[in-house]
Amino acid sequence: MLIIMRKELKLRINMKATAAAPSNIAFIKYWGKKDEKLRLPANSSISVNLSGLKTTTTVKFSKEYKQDKVQINGQVNKKESIRVVEHLDRIRKLAKIELKAKVVSVNNFPKSSGLASSASGFAALTVAATSAAGLKLSEKQLTILARLGSGSACRSIPDGFVEWIAGKTHQSSFARSIYPAKYWDISILVALVEGEKKKVSTTSGHKLARTSPFFGTRLKNINRKISLIKHLIKEKKFREFGQLVENESLEMHAIMLTSTPSLIYWQPATVAVMRHVRDLRHQGLPVYFTIDAGPHLFLICQNSDLTSITERLKTGRFIKKIILNRPARGIILTSNHLF
Numbered sequence: 001m002l003i004i005m006r007k008e009l010k011l012r013i014n015m016k017a018t019a020a021a022p023s024n025i026a027f028i029k030y031w032g033k034k035d036e037k038l039r040l041p042a043n044s045s046i047s048v049n050l051s052g053l054k055t056t057t058t059v060k061f062s063k064e065y066k067q068d069k070v071q072i073n074g075q076v077n078k079k080e081s082i083r084v085v086e087h088l089d090r091i092r093k094l095a096k097i098e099l100k101a102k103v104v105s106v107n108n109f110p111k112s113s114g115l116a117s118s119a120s121g122f123a124a125l126t127v128a129a130t131s132a133a134g135l136k137l138s139e140k141q142l143t144i145l146a147r148l149g150s151g152s153a154c155r156s157i158p159d160g161f162v163e164w165i166a167g168k169t170h171q172s173s174f175a176r177s178i179y180p181a182k183y184w185d186i187s188i189l190v191a192l193v194e195g196e197k198k199k200v201s202t203t204s205g206h207k208l209a210r211t212s213p214f215f216g217t218r219l220k221n222i223n224r225k226i227s228l229i230k231h232l233i234k235e236k237k238f239r240e241f242g243q244l245v246e247n248e249s250l251e252m253h254a255i256m257l258t259s260t261p262s263l264i265y266w267q268p269a270t271v272a273v274m275r276h277v278r279d280l281r282h283q284g285l286p287v288y289f290t291i292d293a294g295p296h297l298f299l300i301c302q303n304s305d306l307t308s309i310t311e312r313l314k315t316g317r318f319i320k321k322i323i324l325n326r327p328a329r330g331i332i333l334t335s336n337h338l339f
């Protein structure tokens with residue numbers, strides 16, 4: 001018995017795992033929460049994983065460590081570390097361990113692009129840390145846990161096209177795949193534009209949603225919108241789908257713009273690219289935009305139109321860089337450890 005316990009202890013103090021998670025972009029957005037602490041969203045959301053934006057994280061629990069060490073993109077940042085350590089605490093509690101951890105995380109996004117990394121970041125942290133701690137959780141349970149770190153992180157765990165069911169309780173708010181990545185031949189081009197670093201974090205922004213006089217109207221219509229988008233994805237009706245995605249993004253920004261205080265995430269270049277996308281449509285090219293809490297645009301098109309669209313979207317005055325994404329599978333565990 002004692003030998004078995006020792007063996008187990010030895011295993012437990014050398015536990016290391018690495019996960020690679022895609023970022024995701026929402027077609028129907030998560031904006032506003034009904035429970036801050038549990039990160040229960042005001043509404044369900046629908047997204048797709050992005051093949052070109054990825055976070056890889058290695059976590060090791062060991063008795064060698066006297067405190068948690070967190071390194072993100074080669075840097076130690078106190079503010080970011082606090083949120084990571086809170087998440088490690090949740091996982092330690094579940095695994096009934098007290099060992100401190102070393103966390104090393106890297107994004108493949110271009111440096112200082114201002115692209116959000118909390119979705120892929122907390123998804124990778126959840127899966128690497130639970131695996132390193134020896135926990136065996138189902139995909140559903142992993143999404144529930146990742147949600148506590150950052151809401152949108154739950155959508156980076158399942159494959160391809162994903163639905164996050166809002167739910168009313170901790171256990172009923174989870175994400176699941178609705179279609180695999182290969183289901184639909186679409187591309188998502190991230191158009192990076194010039195812009196200052198995000199001033200209001202999404203976590204602070206969510207709190208303001210209810211101050212918009214239009215938030216109630218949004219919630220009244222949202223379930224209908226979710227059913228419609230699922231139908232359009234199922235039927236692969238690209239133009240109607242694109243139009244709905246674009247309208248939805250503008251609706252979220254209308255909530256942001258009319259909150260108190262008001263949130264303006266766009267830069268002049270953002271609006272210039274929005275107009276450019278509409279011009280392309282007038283020229284007969286079906287391409288649609290969606291924008292999160294930042295100045296960059298996510299342009300969605302069918303693969304058959306990709307060459308014509310990228311040729312016309314030349315980088316230059318407004319677009320600094322384009323990152324090509326295809327729908328991607330969800331998170332994976334890998335043996336390519338970062339340390």
Ligand code: DP6
Pocket residue numbers: 025026028029030031039045116118119149150151152153202203204206292293
């Ligand atoms: C605009 O998931 O970053 O990207 O749960 O507070 O960490 P927290 O918020 P977060 O919010 C994402 C908001 C969004 C829309 C979306 O991805 O659905």
